[in-house]
Amino acid sequence: MSQDFRLESVGLINRDKKLSFKFNGKKYFGYEGDTLASALLANGVHLVGRSFKYHRPRGFFGAGVDEPYAIVQLYRNNETEPNIKATEQELFEGLEAKSVNCWPSVNFDIGAINNFLKIFLPAGFYYKTFMWPKSFWYRIYEPFIRKAAGLGVASTKHDKERYEHKYEYCDLLIAGSGPSGLSSAYAAAKNGAKVILAEDKPRFGGSLLTDDVNIGNQSGKDWAEGIITELKTMPNVVVKNRSQIFGYYDHNMLVMSEKVSDHLPKTKKYHPNKRLWYIRAKEVLISSGSIERPIVFGNNDTPGVMLSSAAKEYLKVYGVLVGKNPLIFTNNDSGYETAIEFQKHGVKPVILDSRKNPESEIIDEAKSLGINIKNSYVVVAAQGYKKVKSADIASISDDKKQLGKIENIKCDCICVSGFWTPSIHLASQSGNKTKFKEEIDAFVPGVSKQQETTLGAANGVFSLEETLQTSFAKGSEISKKITKNDNEVSIPNVVEKKSSQHDKFWCVPLPAGKHYKRFLDFQNDVAVSDIEIALREGYRSIEHVKRYTTLGMATDQGKTSNLNGLQLVSEIENKVVPAVGHTTFRPPYTPISIGAIVGREVGKHSKPTRKSPIHAWHEKNNAVFVDAGVWLRPRYYKRGNENLFEGSKREAKNVRTNVGVCDVTTLGKIDIKGPDAAELLNRVYTNAWLKLPVGKARYGVMLREDGIVMDDGTTTRISENHYHMTTTTAQAANVLSHLEYYLQLVWPELNVNVVSTTEQWAGAAIAGPKSRNVLQKLFPNLDVSNEGLPFMGYMEGDLFGVKARIFRISFSGELAYEVNVESDNGNFMWEKIMEVGEEFKIQPYGTEALSTLRIEMGHVAGSELDGRTIPYDNALEGLVSKKKDFIGKRSLQRVAFTADDRQRVVGVVPLDKKTSIPEGSHLVKDANAPLPNPKLGHISASCWSVEYDNPFSLAILKDGKNMIGKKLFVMSPLKNKVIPVEIVSSHYVDPKGERVRS
Amino acid sequence: MLYIKCPHCGMRPQIEFSYGGDASVKRPELNKEISDQEWDDFVYNRKSLRGKHLELWQHISGCRQWIKVERDTATHEIFNTFKADEGVV
Incomplete structure (x- = not known):
C-alpha cells in the first residue's frame, strides 16, 4: 500500500530505509525514524482502537507522551507487551501491533453496543450497578468487569528480556x-x-x-x-x-x-x-x-480529531499529513502555526478561531498566505463514525453562550488547540x-x-x-x-513571531436539542455529562470527583484532561479554578514496564545465593539442595533412585549407628574479643557466663527485650578475652546487629568488639558413635579421648597441615564434634574427613537427616524458636538464671508467661505408629467437636524416628507439662487428616543425654 | 529513597541502612527494680508521632555503626544525624 499521506522530502525520517510492519494483520510500509503512529497516518490509517467504556472508535490524538488513547498491543521478537502508545513506539522492521479493547475486530466491535446504551453507563455506573446482590460479585460481576476492562493483555510467558x-x-x-x-x-x-x-x-x-x-x-x-x-x-x-x-x-x-x-x-x-x-x-x-489543551466539543473523540501541535509534529518531523482537508479549531495563535505549515505544503486549511478579532504577527502571516479564517467560529460537533467526514460549525456570541446557525463543512481532520498546559x-x-x-x-x-x-x-x-x-x-x-x-x-x-492573547474559551455549548458526547478524558471515557452527574450527586472535592468519574486516572494521569475538568467543575460550582484545586499527580508520569522496575532481581537472582566452600563436593556427590535463608544447603545426598524420605532416613540411621558428617558452614559465627567479653555474654544470654573456663564451650539462649527467645547456639572461650559465638543460620545477621546495638548504644562502657566470621570459617559436624575414631584419625597427635576432650570441650589442632578448631558439641544428640578450618581449606578438610572416615562407614548427611536427628532428641530449633515462644515453652527454663539480670529477663514476669497452663514443647506419636503427621497441624481434644474446635497446640516439626522406626513430631502444646501420656487428635484440614496421637516427652531418644557424654 | 548522612561515612542511600526505632528510649539499668508500667513503656509503648522524630538507624551495609537521625516523619526531611554517643537536643 502506498503512503498516500506522506509528503516528499519533508521531515526528519530516513527515507533511504524503508521498513515493513503489520497492524491488525495487514502489512504496511514506513521509514526509519517513524513512530508506529506516524507510519499508520502516512498510510491513511486513523482507526487504532476502541474506547475504554463505550467502545467508540478511537484514533490518534497526540504525537507523543500526550497521547491518551492510541494504545496498542505490541508483538516483538516472539514477545508481547500491552499498553504501548503508538505515538511513542518507534517503527522497526517487522513490527507487529494490534488494537486493544475490541472484539472481534477494531472495525466491527460488539462492545460498541455500549455506545448506544450509554445512557445506562454514566459516572459511577459500576458503583451503582454491581453492588447487589452480594453473591453475584465473584461469580458474575467481577469476571465481567475484568473482561471488559483493561487496555491489553499481559504475556503469561516468562519474559526473556533483560x-x-x-x-x-x-x-x-x-x-x-x-x-x-x-x-x-x-x-x-x-x-x-x-x-x-x-x-x-x-x-x-x-x-x-x-x-x-x-x-x-x-x-x-x-x-x-x-x-x-x-x-x-x-x-x-x-x-x-x-x-x-x-x-x-x-x-x-x-x-x-x-x-x-x-x-x-x-x-x-x-x-x-x-x-x-x-x-x-x-x-x-x-x-x-x-502539552496542548483540547477544546471540548461534540464527538470530539472521533478519529481525525487531534491536537494541532500533533498535526504540526506529524508534518514537520515525519512528513505526514494527518488530513488533506484540515479544519483548524483554535482559541490562540498555535492553531495558526499549524495552518501555516499545512498551507506551505500545498494543503488548504480552514481556521475557526473562537476569538473575535485577534491580531498578531502569526495571524498576519496566515492572512498573507491566503488561509481561510473564520473568527468567532467554533466546531459544534465532529461528524463521521470511524473517521471525521465533516464538522458542524457555528458562529458564537461574544459571551460564548449562544451559537449561531449550524452549518456543515467537509473536512477530513480537525486540529484543535485550546492553548497550553x-x-x-x-x-x-x-x-x-x-x-x-x-x-x-x-x-x-x-x-x-x-x-x-x-x-x-x-x-x-x-x-x-x-x-x-x-x-x-x-x-x-x-x-x-x-x-x-x-x-x-x-x-x-x-x-520569534509575537503571538496574541489566547481566549479563555474551552468548551463549546451544546446546541438546543442535541446530546453529543463531549469528552474531557479520552482515555477513561469521561464526558462533560459525567462530571455534571457527579456534582449533582453531591461530590464536591475534586479528589472525590476524580475517583467517582475516573477523570484524570490511569496511565494518562490527566495530561490532556486535567484543566478542562477543573474548568468544568469551577463553572458548575461557581468557583475559581484555583479554589477547586487539582488532584495529586502521581508517579509514574508514563507507564513503566514491570520488568524495568524489577530489574535483574528475577528468578534465582531475586535474592543472593550463598554457597559453602564445600558446595562443589556436594554437587559432585548428588546432593539435592534446599534454600536455607540465602544459603544453599544439601538436603540429602541421593543414592540411586532414593527419594527424600528414603535418603534422609538412611543418612540419619547411619549417624545413629556409625558416623556421619554434615556441612555446618552456614551457621552464623561471631568473633568476640575484649576484656568485657564475658560480661557482654552474661548480659546477652539467659544463663551464667562469667565462670566459663578457657577451652570450654557453653550452650546459650538469648532473648529479645520482650522475653521471646531470639536465638540459641554455643559460645566457646578460645582464650582469656576471646570468644567464638555461633548462631543459627537464619538469625546470624540479626544477632550481630543485636550485639552491636547494646555495645554501641546501651553499654558503650563495655570494652568489647564483635565481628562476623561466618564467611571465614568452614565447619563440619562429625556425629555418631564412631565419630571419635574419625577425629583421632584426623588428629593422630591429639588426645581426643573422653577425658582429653570432654563434652563441651575445645581444642586446636593441626589437620594434615591445616590449622583447625575442634569443638565437642552436638546437635544430633550423638557423640559429636565440630571441626572448623579457614574457609579456603574447607573442601580439603571435608575430603580428609571422608577419606579417613571411610573405614568407619562415614556418610555425608543433609539438612533433612539433621532435622530428624534433632527432632527425635527433642532439641528445639527454628520451628520452635519461632518468635512466639519463651524459654519455658522450649523446656529451656533451666538455662534461665535467677541470680543475674539479662536482656529480656524482666519480661519473663509477665502474667501470661508465668501462667500454670503455659504452652510447652512436647513429643507427639501417632497411635497407629504409622501415619505421618503434617507440620502445622493443630492439636485438639475432640476431633468431632463443633467448629471452631478449640486449638490446644500445633505441630512444629515432624520426622520419621530412625531410632524407633515410627513417626515422631514435636509440638507446642498448651499446658504441655501436664499433658504427657494424654491422648489427643491431630487435625490438618489442609491435608484432610485426623490422626489420634499420644503426647510423650519431647526427649524421645536418649532422654538422659548419655550419648553426647560417652 | 532517603539520603542519610552517616556521621562516620558521609551521604549514603537508604538501602545501606536499617531502621531501629525511637532513639529517645532509654533501657532501664540492669538489676534495678522496675514497675510493670515502666517496663511496658520501655518495651512496647512508643509515641509514633508526626513531625520531628529522633530515631536510630544502623549503617548495616557500611560501617555497621548505630547512628541517631533527626527526621520529620511526615516530610522525611532530615535535620541532623549524630554518632551513637553524641548528645542530642
Missing part, C-alpha cells in the same frame, strides 16, 4: 531537551558541573523541532543540534534520549526509564531491554515543556505546592520543596526569548554554586 538498574549521581539533572533544557544544560556544563540531560523522545530539541524560530542566526532545530553535539563531547555531561524521568522521590532521588532496545526488532546481545536509572541529583531543572507533574511529585497562573489559565509550580527549579513552558513561560534567558541564567547560577566556576556563556539572539 532489564538493568543503574545508580547515578550528578550535580544537575535536567528533564527535557527543549529550548530550556538545552540552554540550562549548556550553561551548567560550561561551568564544569556534572550534568545529566534526559529526553523522552528519540530526537533532542523538543519544540525546536517543529517551531518556526531562529536562534543565533540558525533555525531552532539546527541550533539544538549544535548544542547537543557539543554537549556529547563534554566529559562531564551525560545526554540520554529515549529516557523518561517518570518519578520525583524523596531527597532529590529521581527515577528514569531508558528504552535501550524498544526501537530495535530484537534486543542486541548483552544489551538490556530497558535500563532504570536511580539518579540522586544535587539540583533538578524541570524543563518538561507543555505546563507539564508540572515532576514538580508536583517533588512536593511543590503549585499555583494558578491567571494569564495562561493553568497551574505552574510554586515554591520549591526540594532542590528543584522549573523552567520554560513547564513554568508557564511560552516566549522563547524569555525561556532562553532564564534557562541560561539558571543553569549558570546553579552550577556556579556547586562548582565555583563562573564561565560566561553568551545568550544567542532569538527571532
Whole structure:
C-alpha cells in the first residue's frame, strides 16, 4: 500500500530505509525514524482502537507522551507487551501491533453496543450497578468487569528480556531537551558541573523541532543540534534520549526509564531491554515543556480529531499529513502555526478561531498566505463514525453562550488547540505546592520543596526569548554554586513571531436539542455529562470527583484532561479554578514496564545465593539442595533412585549407628574479643557466663527485650578475652546487629568488639558413635579421648597441615564434634574427613537427616524458636538464671508467661505408629467437636524416628507439662487428616543425654 | 529513597541502612527494680508521632555503626544525624 499521506522530502525520517510492519494483520510500509503512529497516518490509517467504556472508535490524538488513547498491543521478537502508545513506539522492521479493547475486530466491535446504551453507563455506573446482590460479585460481576476492562493483555510467558538498574549521581539533572533544557544544560556544563540531560523522545530539541524560530542566526532545530553535539563531547555531561524521568522521590532521588532496545526488532546481545536509572541529583531543572489543551466539543473523540501541535509534529518531523482537508479549531495563535505549515505544503486549511478579532504577527502571516479564517467560529460537533467526514460549525456570541446557525463543512481532520498546559507533574511529585497562573489559565509550580527549579513552558513561560534567558541564567547560577566556576556563556539572539492573547474559551455549548458526547478524558471515557452527574450527586472535592468519574486516572494521569475538568467543575460550582484545586499527580508520569522496575532481581537472582566452600563436593556427590535463608544447603545426598524420605532416613540411621558428617558452614559465627567479653555474654544470654573456663564451650539462649527467645547456639572461650559465638543460620545477621546495638548504644562502657566470621570459617559436624575414631584419625597427635576432650570441650589442632578448631558439641544428640578450618581449606578438610572416615562407614548427611536427628532428641530449633515462644515453652527454663539480670529477663514476669497452663514443647506419636503427621497441624481434644474446635497446640516439626522406626513430631502444646501420656487428635484440614496421637516427652531418644557424654 | 548522612561515612542511600526505632528510649539499668508500667513503656509503648522524630538507624551495609537521625516523619526531611554517643537536643 502506498503512503498516500506522506509528503516528499519533508521531515526528519530516513527515507533511504524503508521498513515493513503489520497492524491488525495487514502489512504496511514506513521509514526509519517513524513512530508506529506516524507510519499508520502516512498510510491513511486513523482507526487504532476502541474506547475504554463505550467502545467508540478511537484514533490518534497526540504525537507523543500526550497521547491518551492510541494504545496498542505490541508483538516483538516472539514477545508481547500491552499498553504501548503508538505515538511513542518507534517503527522497526517487522513490527507487529494490534488494537486493544475490541472484539472481534477494531472495525466491527460488539462492545460498541455500549455506545448506544450509554445512557445506562454514566459516572459511577459500576458503583451503582454491581453492588447487589452480594453473591453475584465473584461469580458474575467481577469476571465481567475484568473482561471488559483493561487496555491489553499481559504475556503469561516468562519474559526473556533483560532489564538493568543503574545508580547515578550528578550535580544537575535536567528533564527535557527543549529550548530550556538545552540552554540550562549548556550553561551548567560550561561551568564544569556534572550534568545529566534526559529526553523522552528519540530526537533532542523538543519544540525546536517543529517551531518556526531562529536562534543565533540558525533555525531552532539546527541550533539544538549544535548544542547537543557539543554537549556529547563534554566529559562531564551525560545526554540520554529515549529516557523518561517518570518519578520525583524523596531527597532529590529521581527515577528514569531508558528504552535501550524498544526501537530495535530484537534486543542486541548483552544489551538490556530497558535500563532504570536511580539518579540522586544535587539540583533538578524541570524543563518538561507543555502539552496542548483540547477544546471540548461534540464527538470530539472521533478519529481525525487531534491536537494541532500533533498535526504540526506529524508534518514537520515525519512528513505526514494527518488530513488533506484540515479544519483548524483554535482559541490562540498555535492553531495558526499549524495552518501555516499545512498551507506551505500545498494543503488548504480552514481556521475557526473562537476569538473575535485577534491580531498578531502569526495571524498576519496566515492572512498573507491566503488561509481561510473564520473568527468567532467554533466546531459544534465532529461528524463521521470511524473517521471525521465533516464538522458542524457555528458562529458564537461574544459571551460564548449562544451559537449561531449550524452549518456543515467537509473536512477530513480537525486540529484543535485550546492553548497550553505546563507539564508540572515532576514538580508536583517533588512536593511543590503549585499555583494558578491567571494569564495562561493553568497551574505552574510554586515554591520549591526540594532542590528543584522549573523552567520554560513547564513554568508557564511560552516566549522563547524569555525561556532562553532564564534557562541560561539558571543553569549558570546553579552550577556556579556547586562548582565555583563562573564561565560566561553568551545568550544567542532569538527571532520569534509575537503571538496574541489566547481566549479563555474551552468548551463549546451544546446546541438546543442535541446530546453529543463531549469528552474531557479520552482515555477513561469521561464526558462533560459525567462530571455534571457527579456534582449533582453531591461530590464536591475534586479528589472525590476524580475517583467517582475516573477523570484524570490511569496511565494518562490527566495530561490532556486535567484543566478542562477543573474548568468544568469551577463553572458548575461557581468557583475559581484555583479554589477547586487539582488532584495529586502521581508517579509514574508514563507507564513503566514491570520488568524495568524489577530489574535483574528475577528468578534465582531475586535474592543472593550463598554457597559453602564445600558446595562443589556436594554437587559432585548428588546432593539435592534446599534454600536455607540465602544459603544453599544439601538436603540429602541421593543414592540411586532414593527419594527424600528414603535418603534422609538412611543418612540419619547411619549417624545413629556409625558416623556421619554434615556441612555446618552456614551457621552464623561471631568473633568476640575484649576484656568485657564475658560480661557482654552474661548480659546477652539467659544463663551464667562469667565462670566459663578457657577451652570450654557453653550452650546459650538469648532473648529479645520482650522475653521471646531470639536465638540459641554455643559460645566457646578460645582464650582469656576471646570468644567464638555461633548462631543459627537464619538469625546470624540479626544477632550481630543485636550485639552491636547494646555495645554501641546501651553499654558503650563495655570494652568489647564483635565481628562476623561466618564467611571465614568452614565447619563440619562429625556425629555418631564412631565419630571419635574419625577425629583421632584426623588428629593422630591429639588426645581426643573422653577425658582429653570432654563434652563441651575445645581444642586446636593441626589437620594434615591445616590449622583447625575442634569443638565437642552436638546437635544430633550423638557423640559429636565440630571441626572448623579457614574457609579456603574447607573442601580439603571435608575430603580428609571422608577419606579417613571411610573405614568407619562415614556418610555425608543433609539438612533433612539433621532435622530428624534433632527432632527425635527433642532439641528445639527454628520451628520452635519461632518468635512466639519463651524459654519455658522450649523446656529451656533451666538455662534461665535467677541470680543475674539479662536482656529480656524482666519480661519473663509477665502474667501470661508465668501462667500454670503455659504452652510447652512436647513429643507427639501417632497411635497407629504409622501415619505421618503434617507440620502445622493443630492439636485438639475432640476431633468431632463443633467448629471452631478449640486449638490446644500445633505441630512444629515432624520426622520419621530412625531410632524407633515410627513417626515422631514435636509440638507446642498448651499446658504441655501436664499433658504427657494424654491422648489427643491431630487435625490438618489442609491435608484432610485426623490422626489420634499420644503426647510423650519431647526427649524421645536418649532422654538422659548419655550419648553426647560417652 | 532517603539520603542519610552517616556521621562516620558521609551521604549514603537508604538501602545501606536499617531502621531501629525511637532513639529517645532509654533501657532501664540492669538489676534495678522496675514497675510493670515502666517496663511496658520501655518495651512496647512508643509515641509514633508526626513531625520531628529522633530515631536510630544502623549503617548495616557500611560501617555497621548505630547512628541517631533527626527526621520529620511526615516530610522525611532530615535535620541532623549524630554518632551513637553524641548528645542530642
